[in-house]
Amino acid sequence: MQTVKVSEILGDTPESELTSEQVDSTLNYSRLLKWFILTLIGVVNGYAAVIMYAHGETSFAVLTLVLTSLGLFIFGSKKTYAHRYIFPGIAGMILFIIFPLVYTVGIAFTNYSAKNQLSFERARSVLLDRTFQSGESYRFELYRTEDGHRLAVKDGEQLLVTDTINLEKPAVQRFELSPIDTVIGEKSKIKEIISYRAALSSIDLVLPDGNEIRMSGLRKFAAVQPLYTLRKDGTTLVNNQTHEILLPDMDIGFYQAIDGEGNYIGDPVSPGFSVVIGTANFERIWQDDGIKEPFVSIFIWTVIFSVLSVGISLIIGMVLASIVQWEALRGRAIYRMLLILPYAVPSFISILIFKGLFNQSFGEINMVLEALFGFSPSWFSDPLSAKAMVLIVNIWLGFPYMMILCMGMLKSIPDDLYEASALDGAGPLQNFKNITFPMMLKPLMPLMIASFSFNFNNFVLIQLLTKGGPNMIGTSEPAGYTDLLVNYTYRIAFEGGGGQDFGLASAITTLIFLLVGGLALFNLHFAKLSEK
Structure with missing residues (x-):
């Protein structure tokens, strides 16, 4: 059999020089691909960590950053690249052993419980969303017409009706009530009202005198207003119904009313929020x-x-x-x-x-x-x-x-x-x-x-x-x-x-x-x- 050299086929280019260029080209391509993948992983996980932190999940955000940084360090450095085979084991140990242990020990120094699960900001937001009935209630009826649904409210002897309402897509809507003699349409039964309850709860009705009413029951609309108002300091709440002033008690993780001297009085207001209480849980054991x-x-x-x-x-x-x-x-x-x-x-x-x-x-x-x-x-x-x-x-x-x-x-x-x-x-x-x-x-x-x-x-x-x-x-x-x-x-x-x-x-x-x-x-x- 006759042997033919590569240099004879490819002309004057030496075999060793061609092989070196091919190797360099392959190495450059692999290096670029590796860094592209590492950069993409870093950006995605970094963005996920930011989202977690924005939603109050600080511990999980830190865990994501630690695992990502460790992975990028091992796979990106020549000195540590040989450790890539043990990275899954290290990551698993951090994820399933060290993190749960540290997380559990961290919770041991807080008041985290069924009553104190939320962050301070989230607990304050929940309280600000509460309302109370501040005026007269009105019985309502829901009518199905050819164009959609209409709400009818009776104010004394006067019948007040809205324009056509789209209840298929729940959204915050505001409708003015107009006096009318009769409503042309079929009166909805309680079963249909229940099915549209989410949409009806997002509707504000404006009476002829300018007051607003909102759904307060399956058959009633009533004048409602926020139960609490937040003062300019960002922490103090005022109860609009009782006019009490509430401050957050950082020792127990609840909002509480205060007296004229600033002392906490009365029962804590749920929901509470999670706070660090030191060794109090360990002290309770003894x-x-x-x-x-x-x-x-x-x-x-x-x-x-x-x-x-x-x-x-x-x-x-x-x-x-x-x-x-x-x-x-x-x-x-x-x-x-x-x-x-x-x-x-x-x-x-x-x-x-x-x-x-x-x-x-x-x-x-x-x-x-x-x-x-x-x-x-x-x-x-x-x-x-x-x-x-x-x-x-x-x-x-x-x-x-x-x-x-x-x-x-x-x-x-x-x-x-x-x-x-x-x-x-x-x-x-x-x-x-x-x-x-x-x-x-x-x-x-x-x-x-x-x-x-x-x-x-x-x-x-x-x-x-x-x-x-x-x-x-x-x-x-x-x-x-x-x-x-x-x-x-x-x-x-x-x-x-x-x-x-x-x-x-x-x-x-x-x-x-x-x-x-x-x-x-x-x-x-x-x-x-x-x-x-």
Whole structure:
């Protein structure tokens, strides 16, 4: 085969010089395309951040800027370009771990709740939109005519009617009322009035004397005016109905009336607004007896529940692992499969099945206990029985995991140790005490600490089985005898009797994070020691 050089085909141009130009051209094109894409991403995300900030979402605007700046820095710099492969992981950690954590801790230092969700500007705007009836009300009728709809209002013996109104496109409209003898058209029923309520609410009617009326009910128009007027200072409100002066109380996040000396009086005016209150939420945990007592009780129960769940599950799992690993036992594979089944079945299914089995009136467990021993515990109404039931179910769900761990660790222990022990005349108990347990303790300890942390926040079990019940009496926030701290926090955040208190819930969540985070650090420290 005859070979032909590129330079022979293309003439006098050297091959190396042509290749260099092609490479430079390709690199320039790629560089331009990269910077175009990076610039476009920066502009779009920057614009999105500005929109978020304009709507009061400062934290999300900062998050967008941080992620965008980090991405542009990594992909735009030659020194950091090699880190582009780990950028998705870093961005995910910031978005799903660091940001929610910082956001939660930030809320813990505010009064953010169901009553204080808005910003100050938004709360003031809502108050300024309120109106009150300042004059006489007039009954109205809506007529359907050939050209559209017309409104008719009766003022004493006089019938006042508008021109044709387009109700299909709701918009702020102003119509003058004119006297007329009769209205030609079909009177609309209440069902049609309800369907056009949004459009009718945006209509202002002008009476012959110049006064304006607005819809105040499904059958009435009335003279209305703004309930509050904003003074020139931009913060003070005047109640046009009672002539009270209201100022924002930045300590509690509400507008309140003031007396002649400037002291706040009366009840706060809702809606409130979110303000920074420092460590007040953390102080409530220790100063409010209605929160402190259930918090301490639930914290102690959470620790006991976690310790007993891990300890008893470990003991059961270790015993069963030793049994199914016994070579003289026939059908070991079948036993292993049956004992692992509770771990294979989704936990929420097992929990709901146990909820039916423990039913106080019709559950099979109480039927058996009644037939054999003559008593049937009140599993869901007695605090002690409820805690025992929660532990039983959690141990049932947890022992297969411990058994699997122990089975693997038993296999890793050299047989030579047991053979040497047998020559010394040691029995099974001595082997377990001097060989098996010490060899399993170090690798098991980090896993036990991790299991303790999991059970410390075992929200699903409590929520599906008891929902924290039976409930405690005399608490400031809803609390139950089987609540774990995470469930207690959830109930404060979403089931609070005095309003959903997200600030207090975030403060408790911060404490939980510190406790579980401390356990995680201890776990890492212990794992390093066990490697030595």
